[in-house]
Amino acid sequence: MGELETERLIIRNHIPSDGDxxxxxxxxxEVYRFEPGNPLSREDTEKLLSRRCGGDDFLAVVLKDGGKMVGHLSFHLTPPEEFLTWELGYIFNPRYHNRGYCTEASSALIEYAFGRLGAHRIVAYCDPENIPSWKVLEKTGMIREGHFPRRAFFRRDGRGNPLWHDCYAYGILEGTKK
Ligand SMILES: CC(C)(COP(=O)(O)OP(=O)(O)OC[C@H]1O[C@@H](n2cnc3c(N)ncnc32)[C@H](O)[C@@H]1OP(=O)(O)O)[C@@H](O)C(=O)NCCC(=O)NCCS
Incomplete structure (x- = not known):
């Protein structure tokens, strides 16, 4: 993917120097509270980065002012591919939360997907307790299409039982973004 530019941000493919x-x-x-996975070591971060550098599924979000990478977006074409539906996700560095960066980057990517990739529909999922996440989705114009009780889990309790959580489903269709 080429670079996308917004007022304050550059959205681009990962590069090897994004490691730090x-x-x-x-x-x-704290970034895994509503995400699968556990805190990464420096070594595991490098392995992850080398996988991400090869593709378009994860995109770095970089401040124009100073070049700091402050977060990333995930953006996958979901099967069946002919439905032209992409799923959006994101994680941002807590030091840079609540400055509108995720909303700015996600809005630009949604616009790019409808304008350049020919997307028919973009979807995203989050835990209702993850208020910043669904706030971002609503600010980009995505619509809450469903609330699924106890739909997913990322962790188990000490006895091995799944810690189920609810899930909001958001979507936006081509031609409807304001
Ligand atoms: C979700 C996440 C990416 C949002 O990033 P961000 O750059 O802070 O997002 P933005 O600044 O664009 O928007 C966040 C909004 O949530 C609001 N918000 C944050 N905490 C809130 C709370 N406790 N109650 C109500 N609103 C809250 C902010 O005020 C802001 O809305 P506003 O612009 O209307 O004021 C970030 O919180 C994050 O990385 N979380 C950890 C990873 C994660 O949970 N990813 C999503 C999994 S579904």
Whole structure:
């Protein structure tokens, strides 16, 4: 993918020198509260980065002012491919939360997907307790299409039982973005 530019941000493919910035937030327990996975070591961050550098599924979000990578977007074409439906996700560095960066980057990617990729529909899922996440989706114009009780789990309790959580489903169709 080429670079996308917004007022304050550049959205681009990952590059090998993103390691320090990626590790700065993927090593923090708090970013996994509503995400699968555990804090990464520096070594595991490098392995993850080398996989991401080869493709378009994960995109770095970089401040124009200073070049710091402050987060990333995930963006996958979901099967069946002919439905032209992409799924959006994101994790941002907590030091840079609540400045509108995720909304700005996600809006630009949605616009790019409808305008350049020929997307028919874009979807995203989040835990209702993850208020910042669904706020972002609503600010981009996505519509809450469903609330699924106890739909998913990322962790188990000490006895091995799934810790189920609810899930909001959001979507936006081509031609409806305001
Ligand atoms: C979700 C996440 C990416 C949002 O990033 P961000 O750059 O802070 O998002 P934005 O600044 O664009 O928007 C966040 C919005 O949530 C609001 N918000 C944050 N905490 C809130 C709370 N406790 N109650 C109500 N609103 C809240 C902010 O005020 C902001 O809305 P506003 O612009 O109307 O004021 C970030 O919180 C994150 O990385 N979380 C950890 C990973 C994660 O949970 N990813 C999503 C999994 S579904």
């Amino acid at each position: 910035d990626l590790f700065e937030y993927l090593s923090l327990p």
